[in-house]
Amino acid sequence: MKNTFYLNFENGLPKGTAQQKGEAIRYKTNGQPYIQHYKKDKVSAMRAEFILRMKKHAPKVPTEKPVRLVVFLCFDIKDRSLWGKYKTKRPDCDNYIKEIKDAMTDCGFWKDDAQVADLRVVKTYGEKGSIVVTVEDLEEIKAVRV
Numbered sequence: 001m002k003n004t005f006y007l008n009f010e011n012g013l014p015k016g017t018a019q020q021k022g023e024a025i026r027y028k029t030n031g032q033p034y035i036q037h038y039k040k041d042k043v044s045a046m047r048a049e050f051i052l053r054m055k056k057h058a059p060k061v062p063t064e065k066p067v068r069l070v071v072f073l074c075f076d077i078k079d080r081s082l083w084g085k086y087k088t089k090r091p092d093c094d095n096y097i098k099e100i101k102d103a104m105t106d107c108g109f110w111k112d113d114a115q116v117a118d119l120r121v122v123k124t125y126g127e128k129g130s131i132v133v134t135v136e137d138l139e140e141i142k143a144v145r146v
Contacts, residue, residue: 001137003109005057007050009129012076014046043099050103054133058107063137067110068118070134071097074126087123097121100131109135 025033073096075087101113110116117138 001059001063001140002134003057003059003136004132004134005054007053007131007133009076009131012129013073013131014049015042047099047103047106050100051106054103054107054109057133058104058109062108063110063115065115066117066138067115068120068134068136068138068141069101069104069116070120070136071100071122072132073121073123074128074130074132075123076127076129077125079125080127082125083127085125087125093121093123100133104133104135 025035027033073087073093077083097119101116104110105113
């Protein structure tokens with residue numbers, strides 16, 4: 001199984017990362033305070049956007065096998081001299097990819113994102129915001145190489 005799909009974003013890639021969380025002090029029924037952690041609105045909106053666009057690319061049945069996930073993030077920029085060059089500014093790859101993996105889990109690409117045993121992420125600049133995602137069954141890749 002190899003599944004590659006493209007997501008184009010006319011207004012640039014969604015903003016926000018898994019690292020952006022908020023905290024609020026809440027009180028239990030007995031009056032004891034506790035800290036509740038929550039995702040900020042733009043992070044929730046970003047996840048919803050990913051789910052909306054990815055759902056049509058999801059398999060009918062989630063895989064239970066180990067997978068390789070390759071993600072190319074292309075951030076839009078007007079300066080043509082930067083197109084194709086690596087993006088070394090925020091957002092961090094690991095924080096951004098967490099939302100993508102969580103959205104893919106919600107869409108049913110796999111049972112649990114812990115199945116992603118091989119993860120590759122590239123951030124570049126380009127004319128338009130886009131994401132290219134490839135999901136491959138690692139057991140099939142191993143069988144082909146033997």
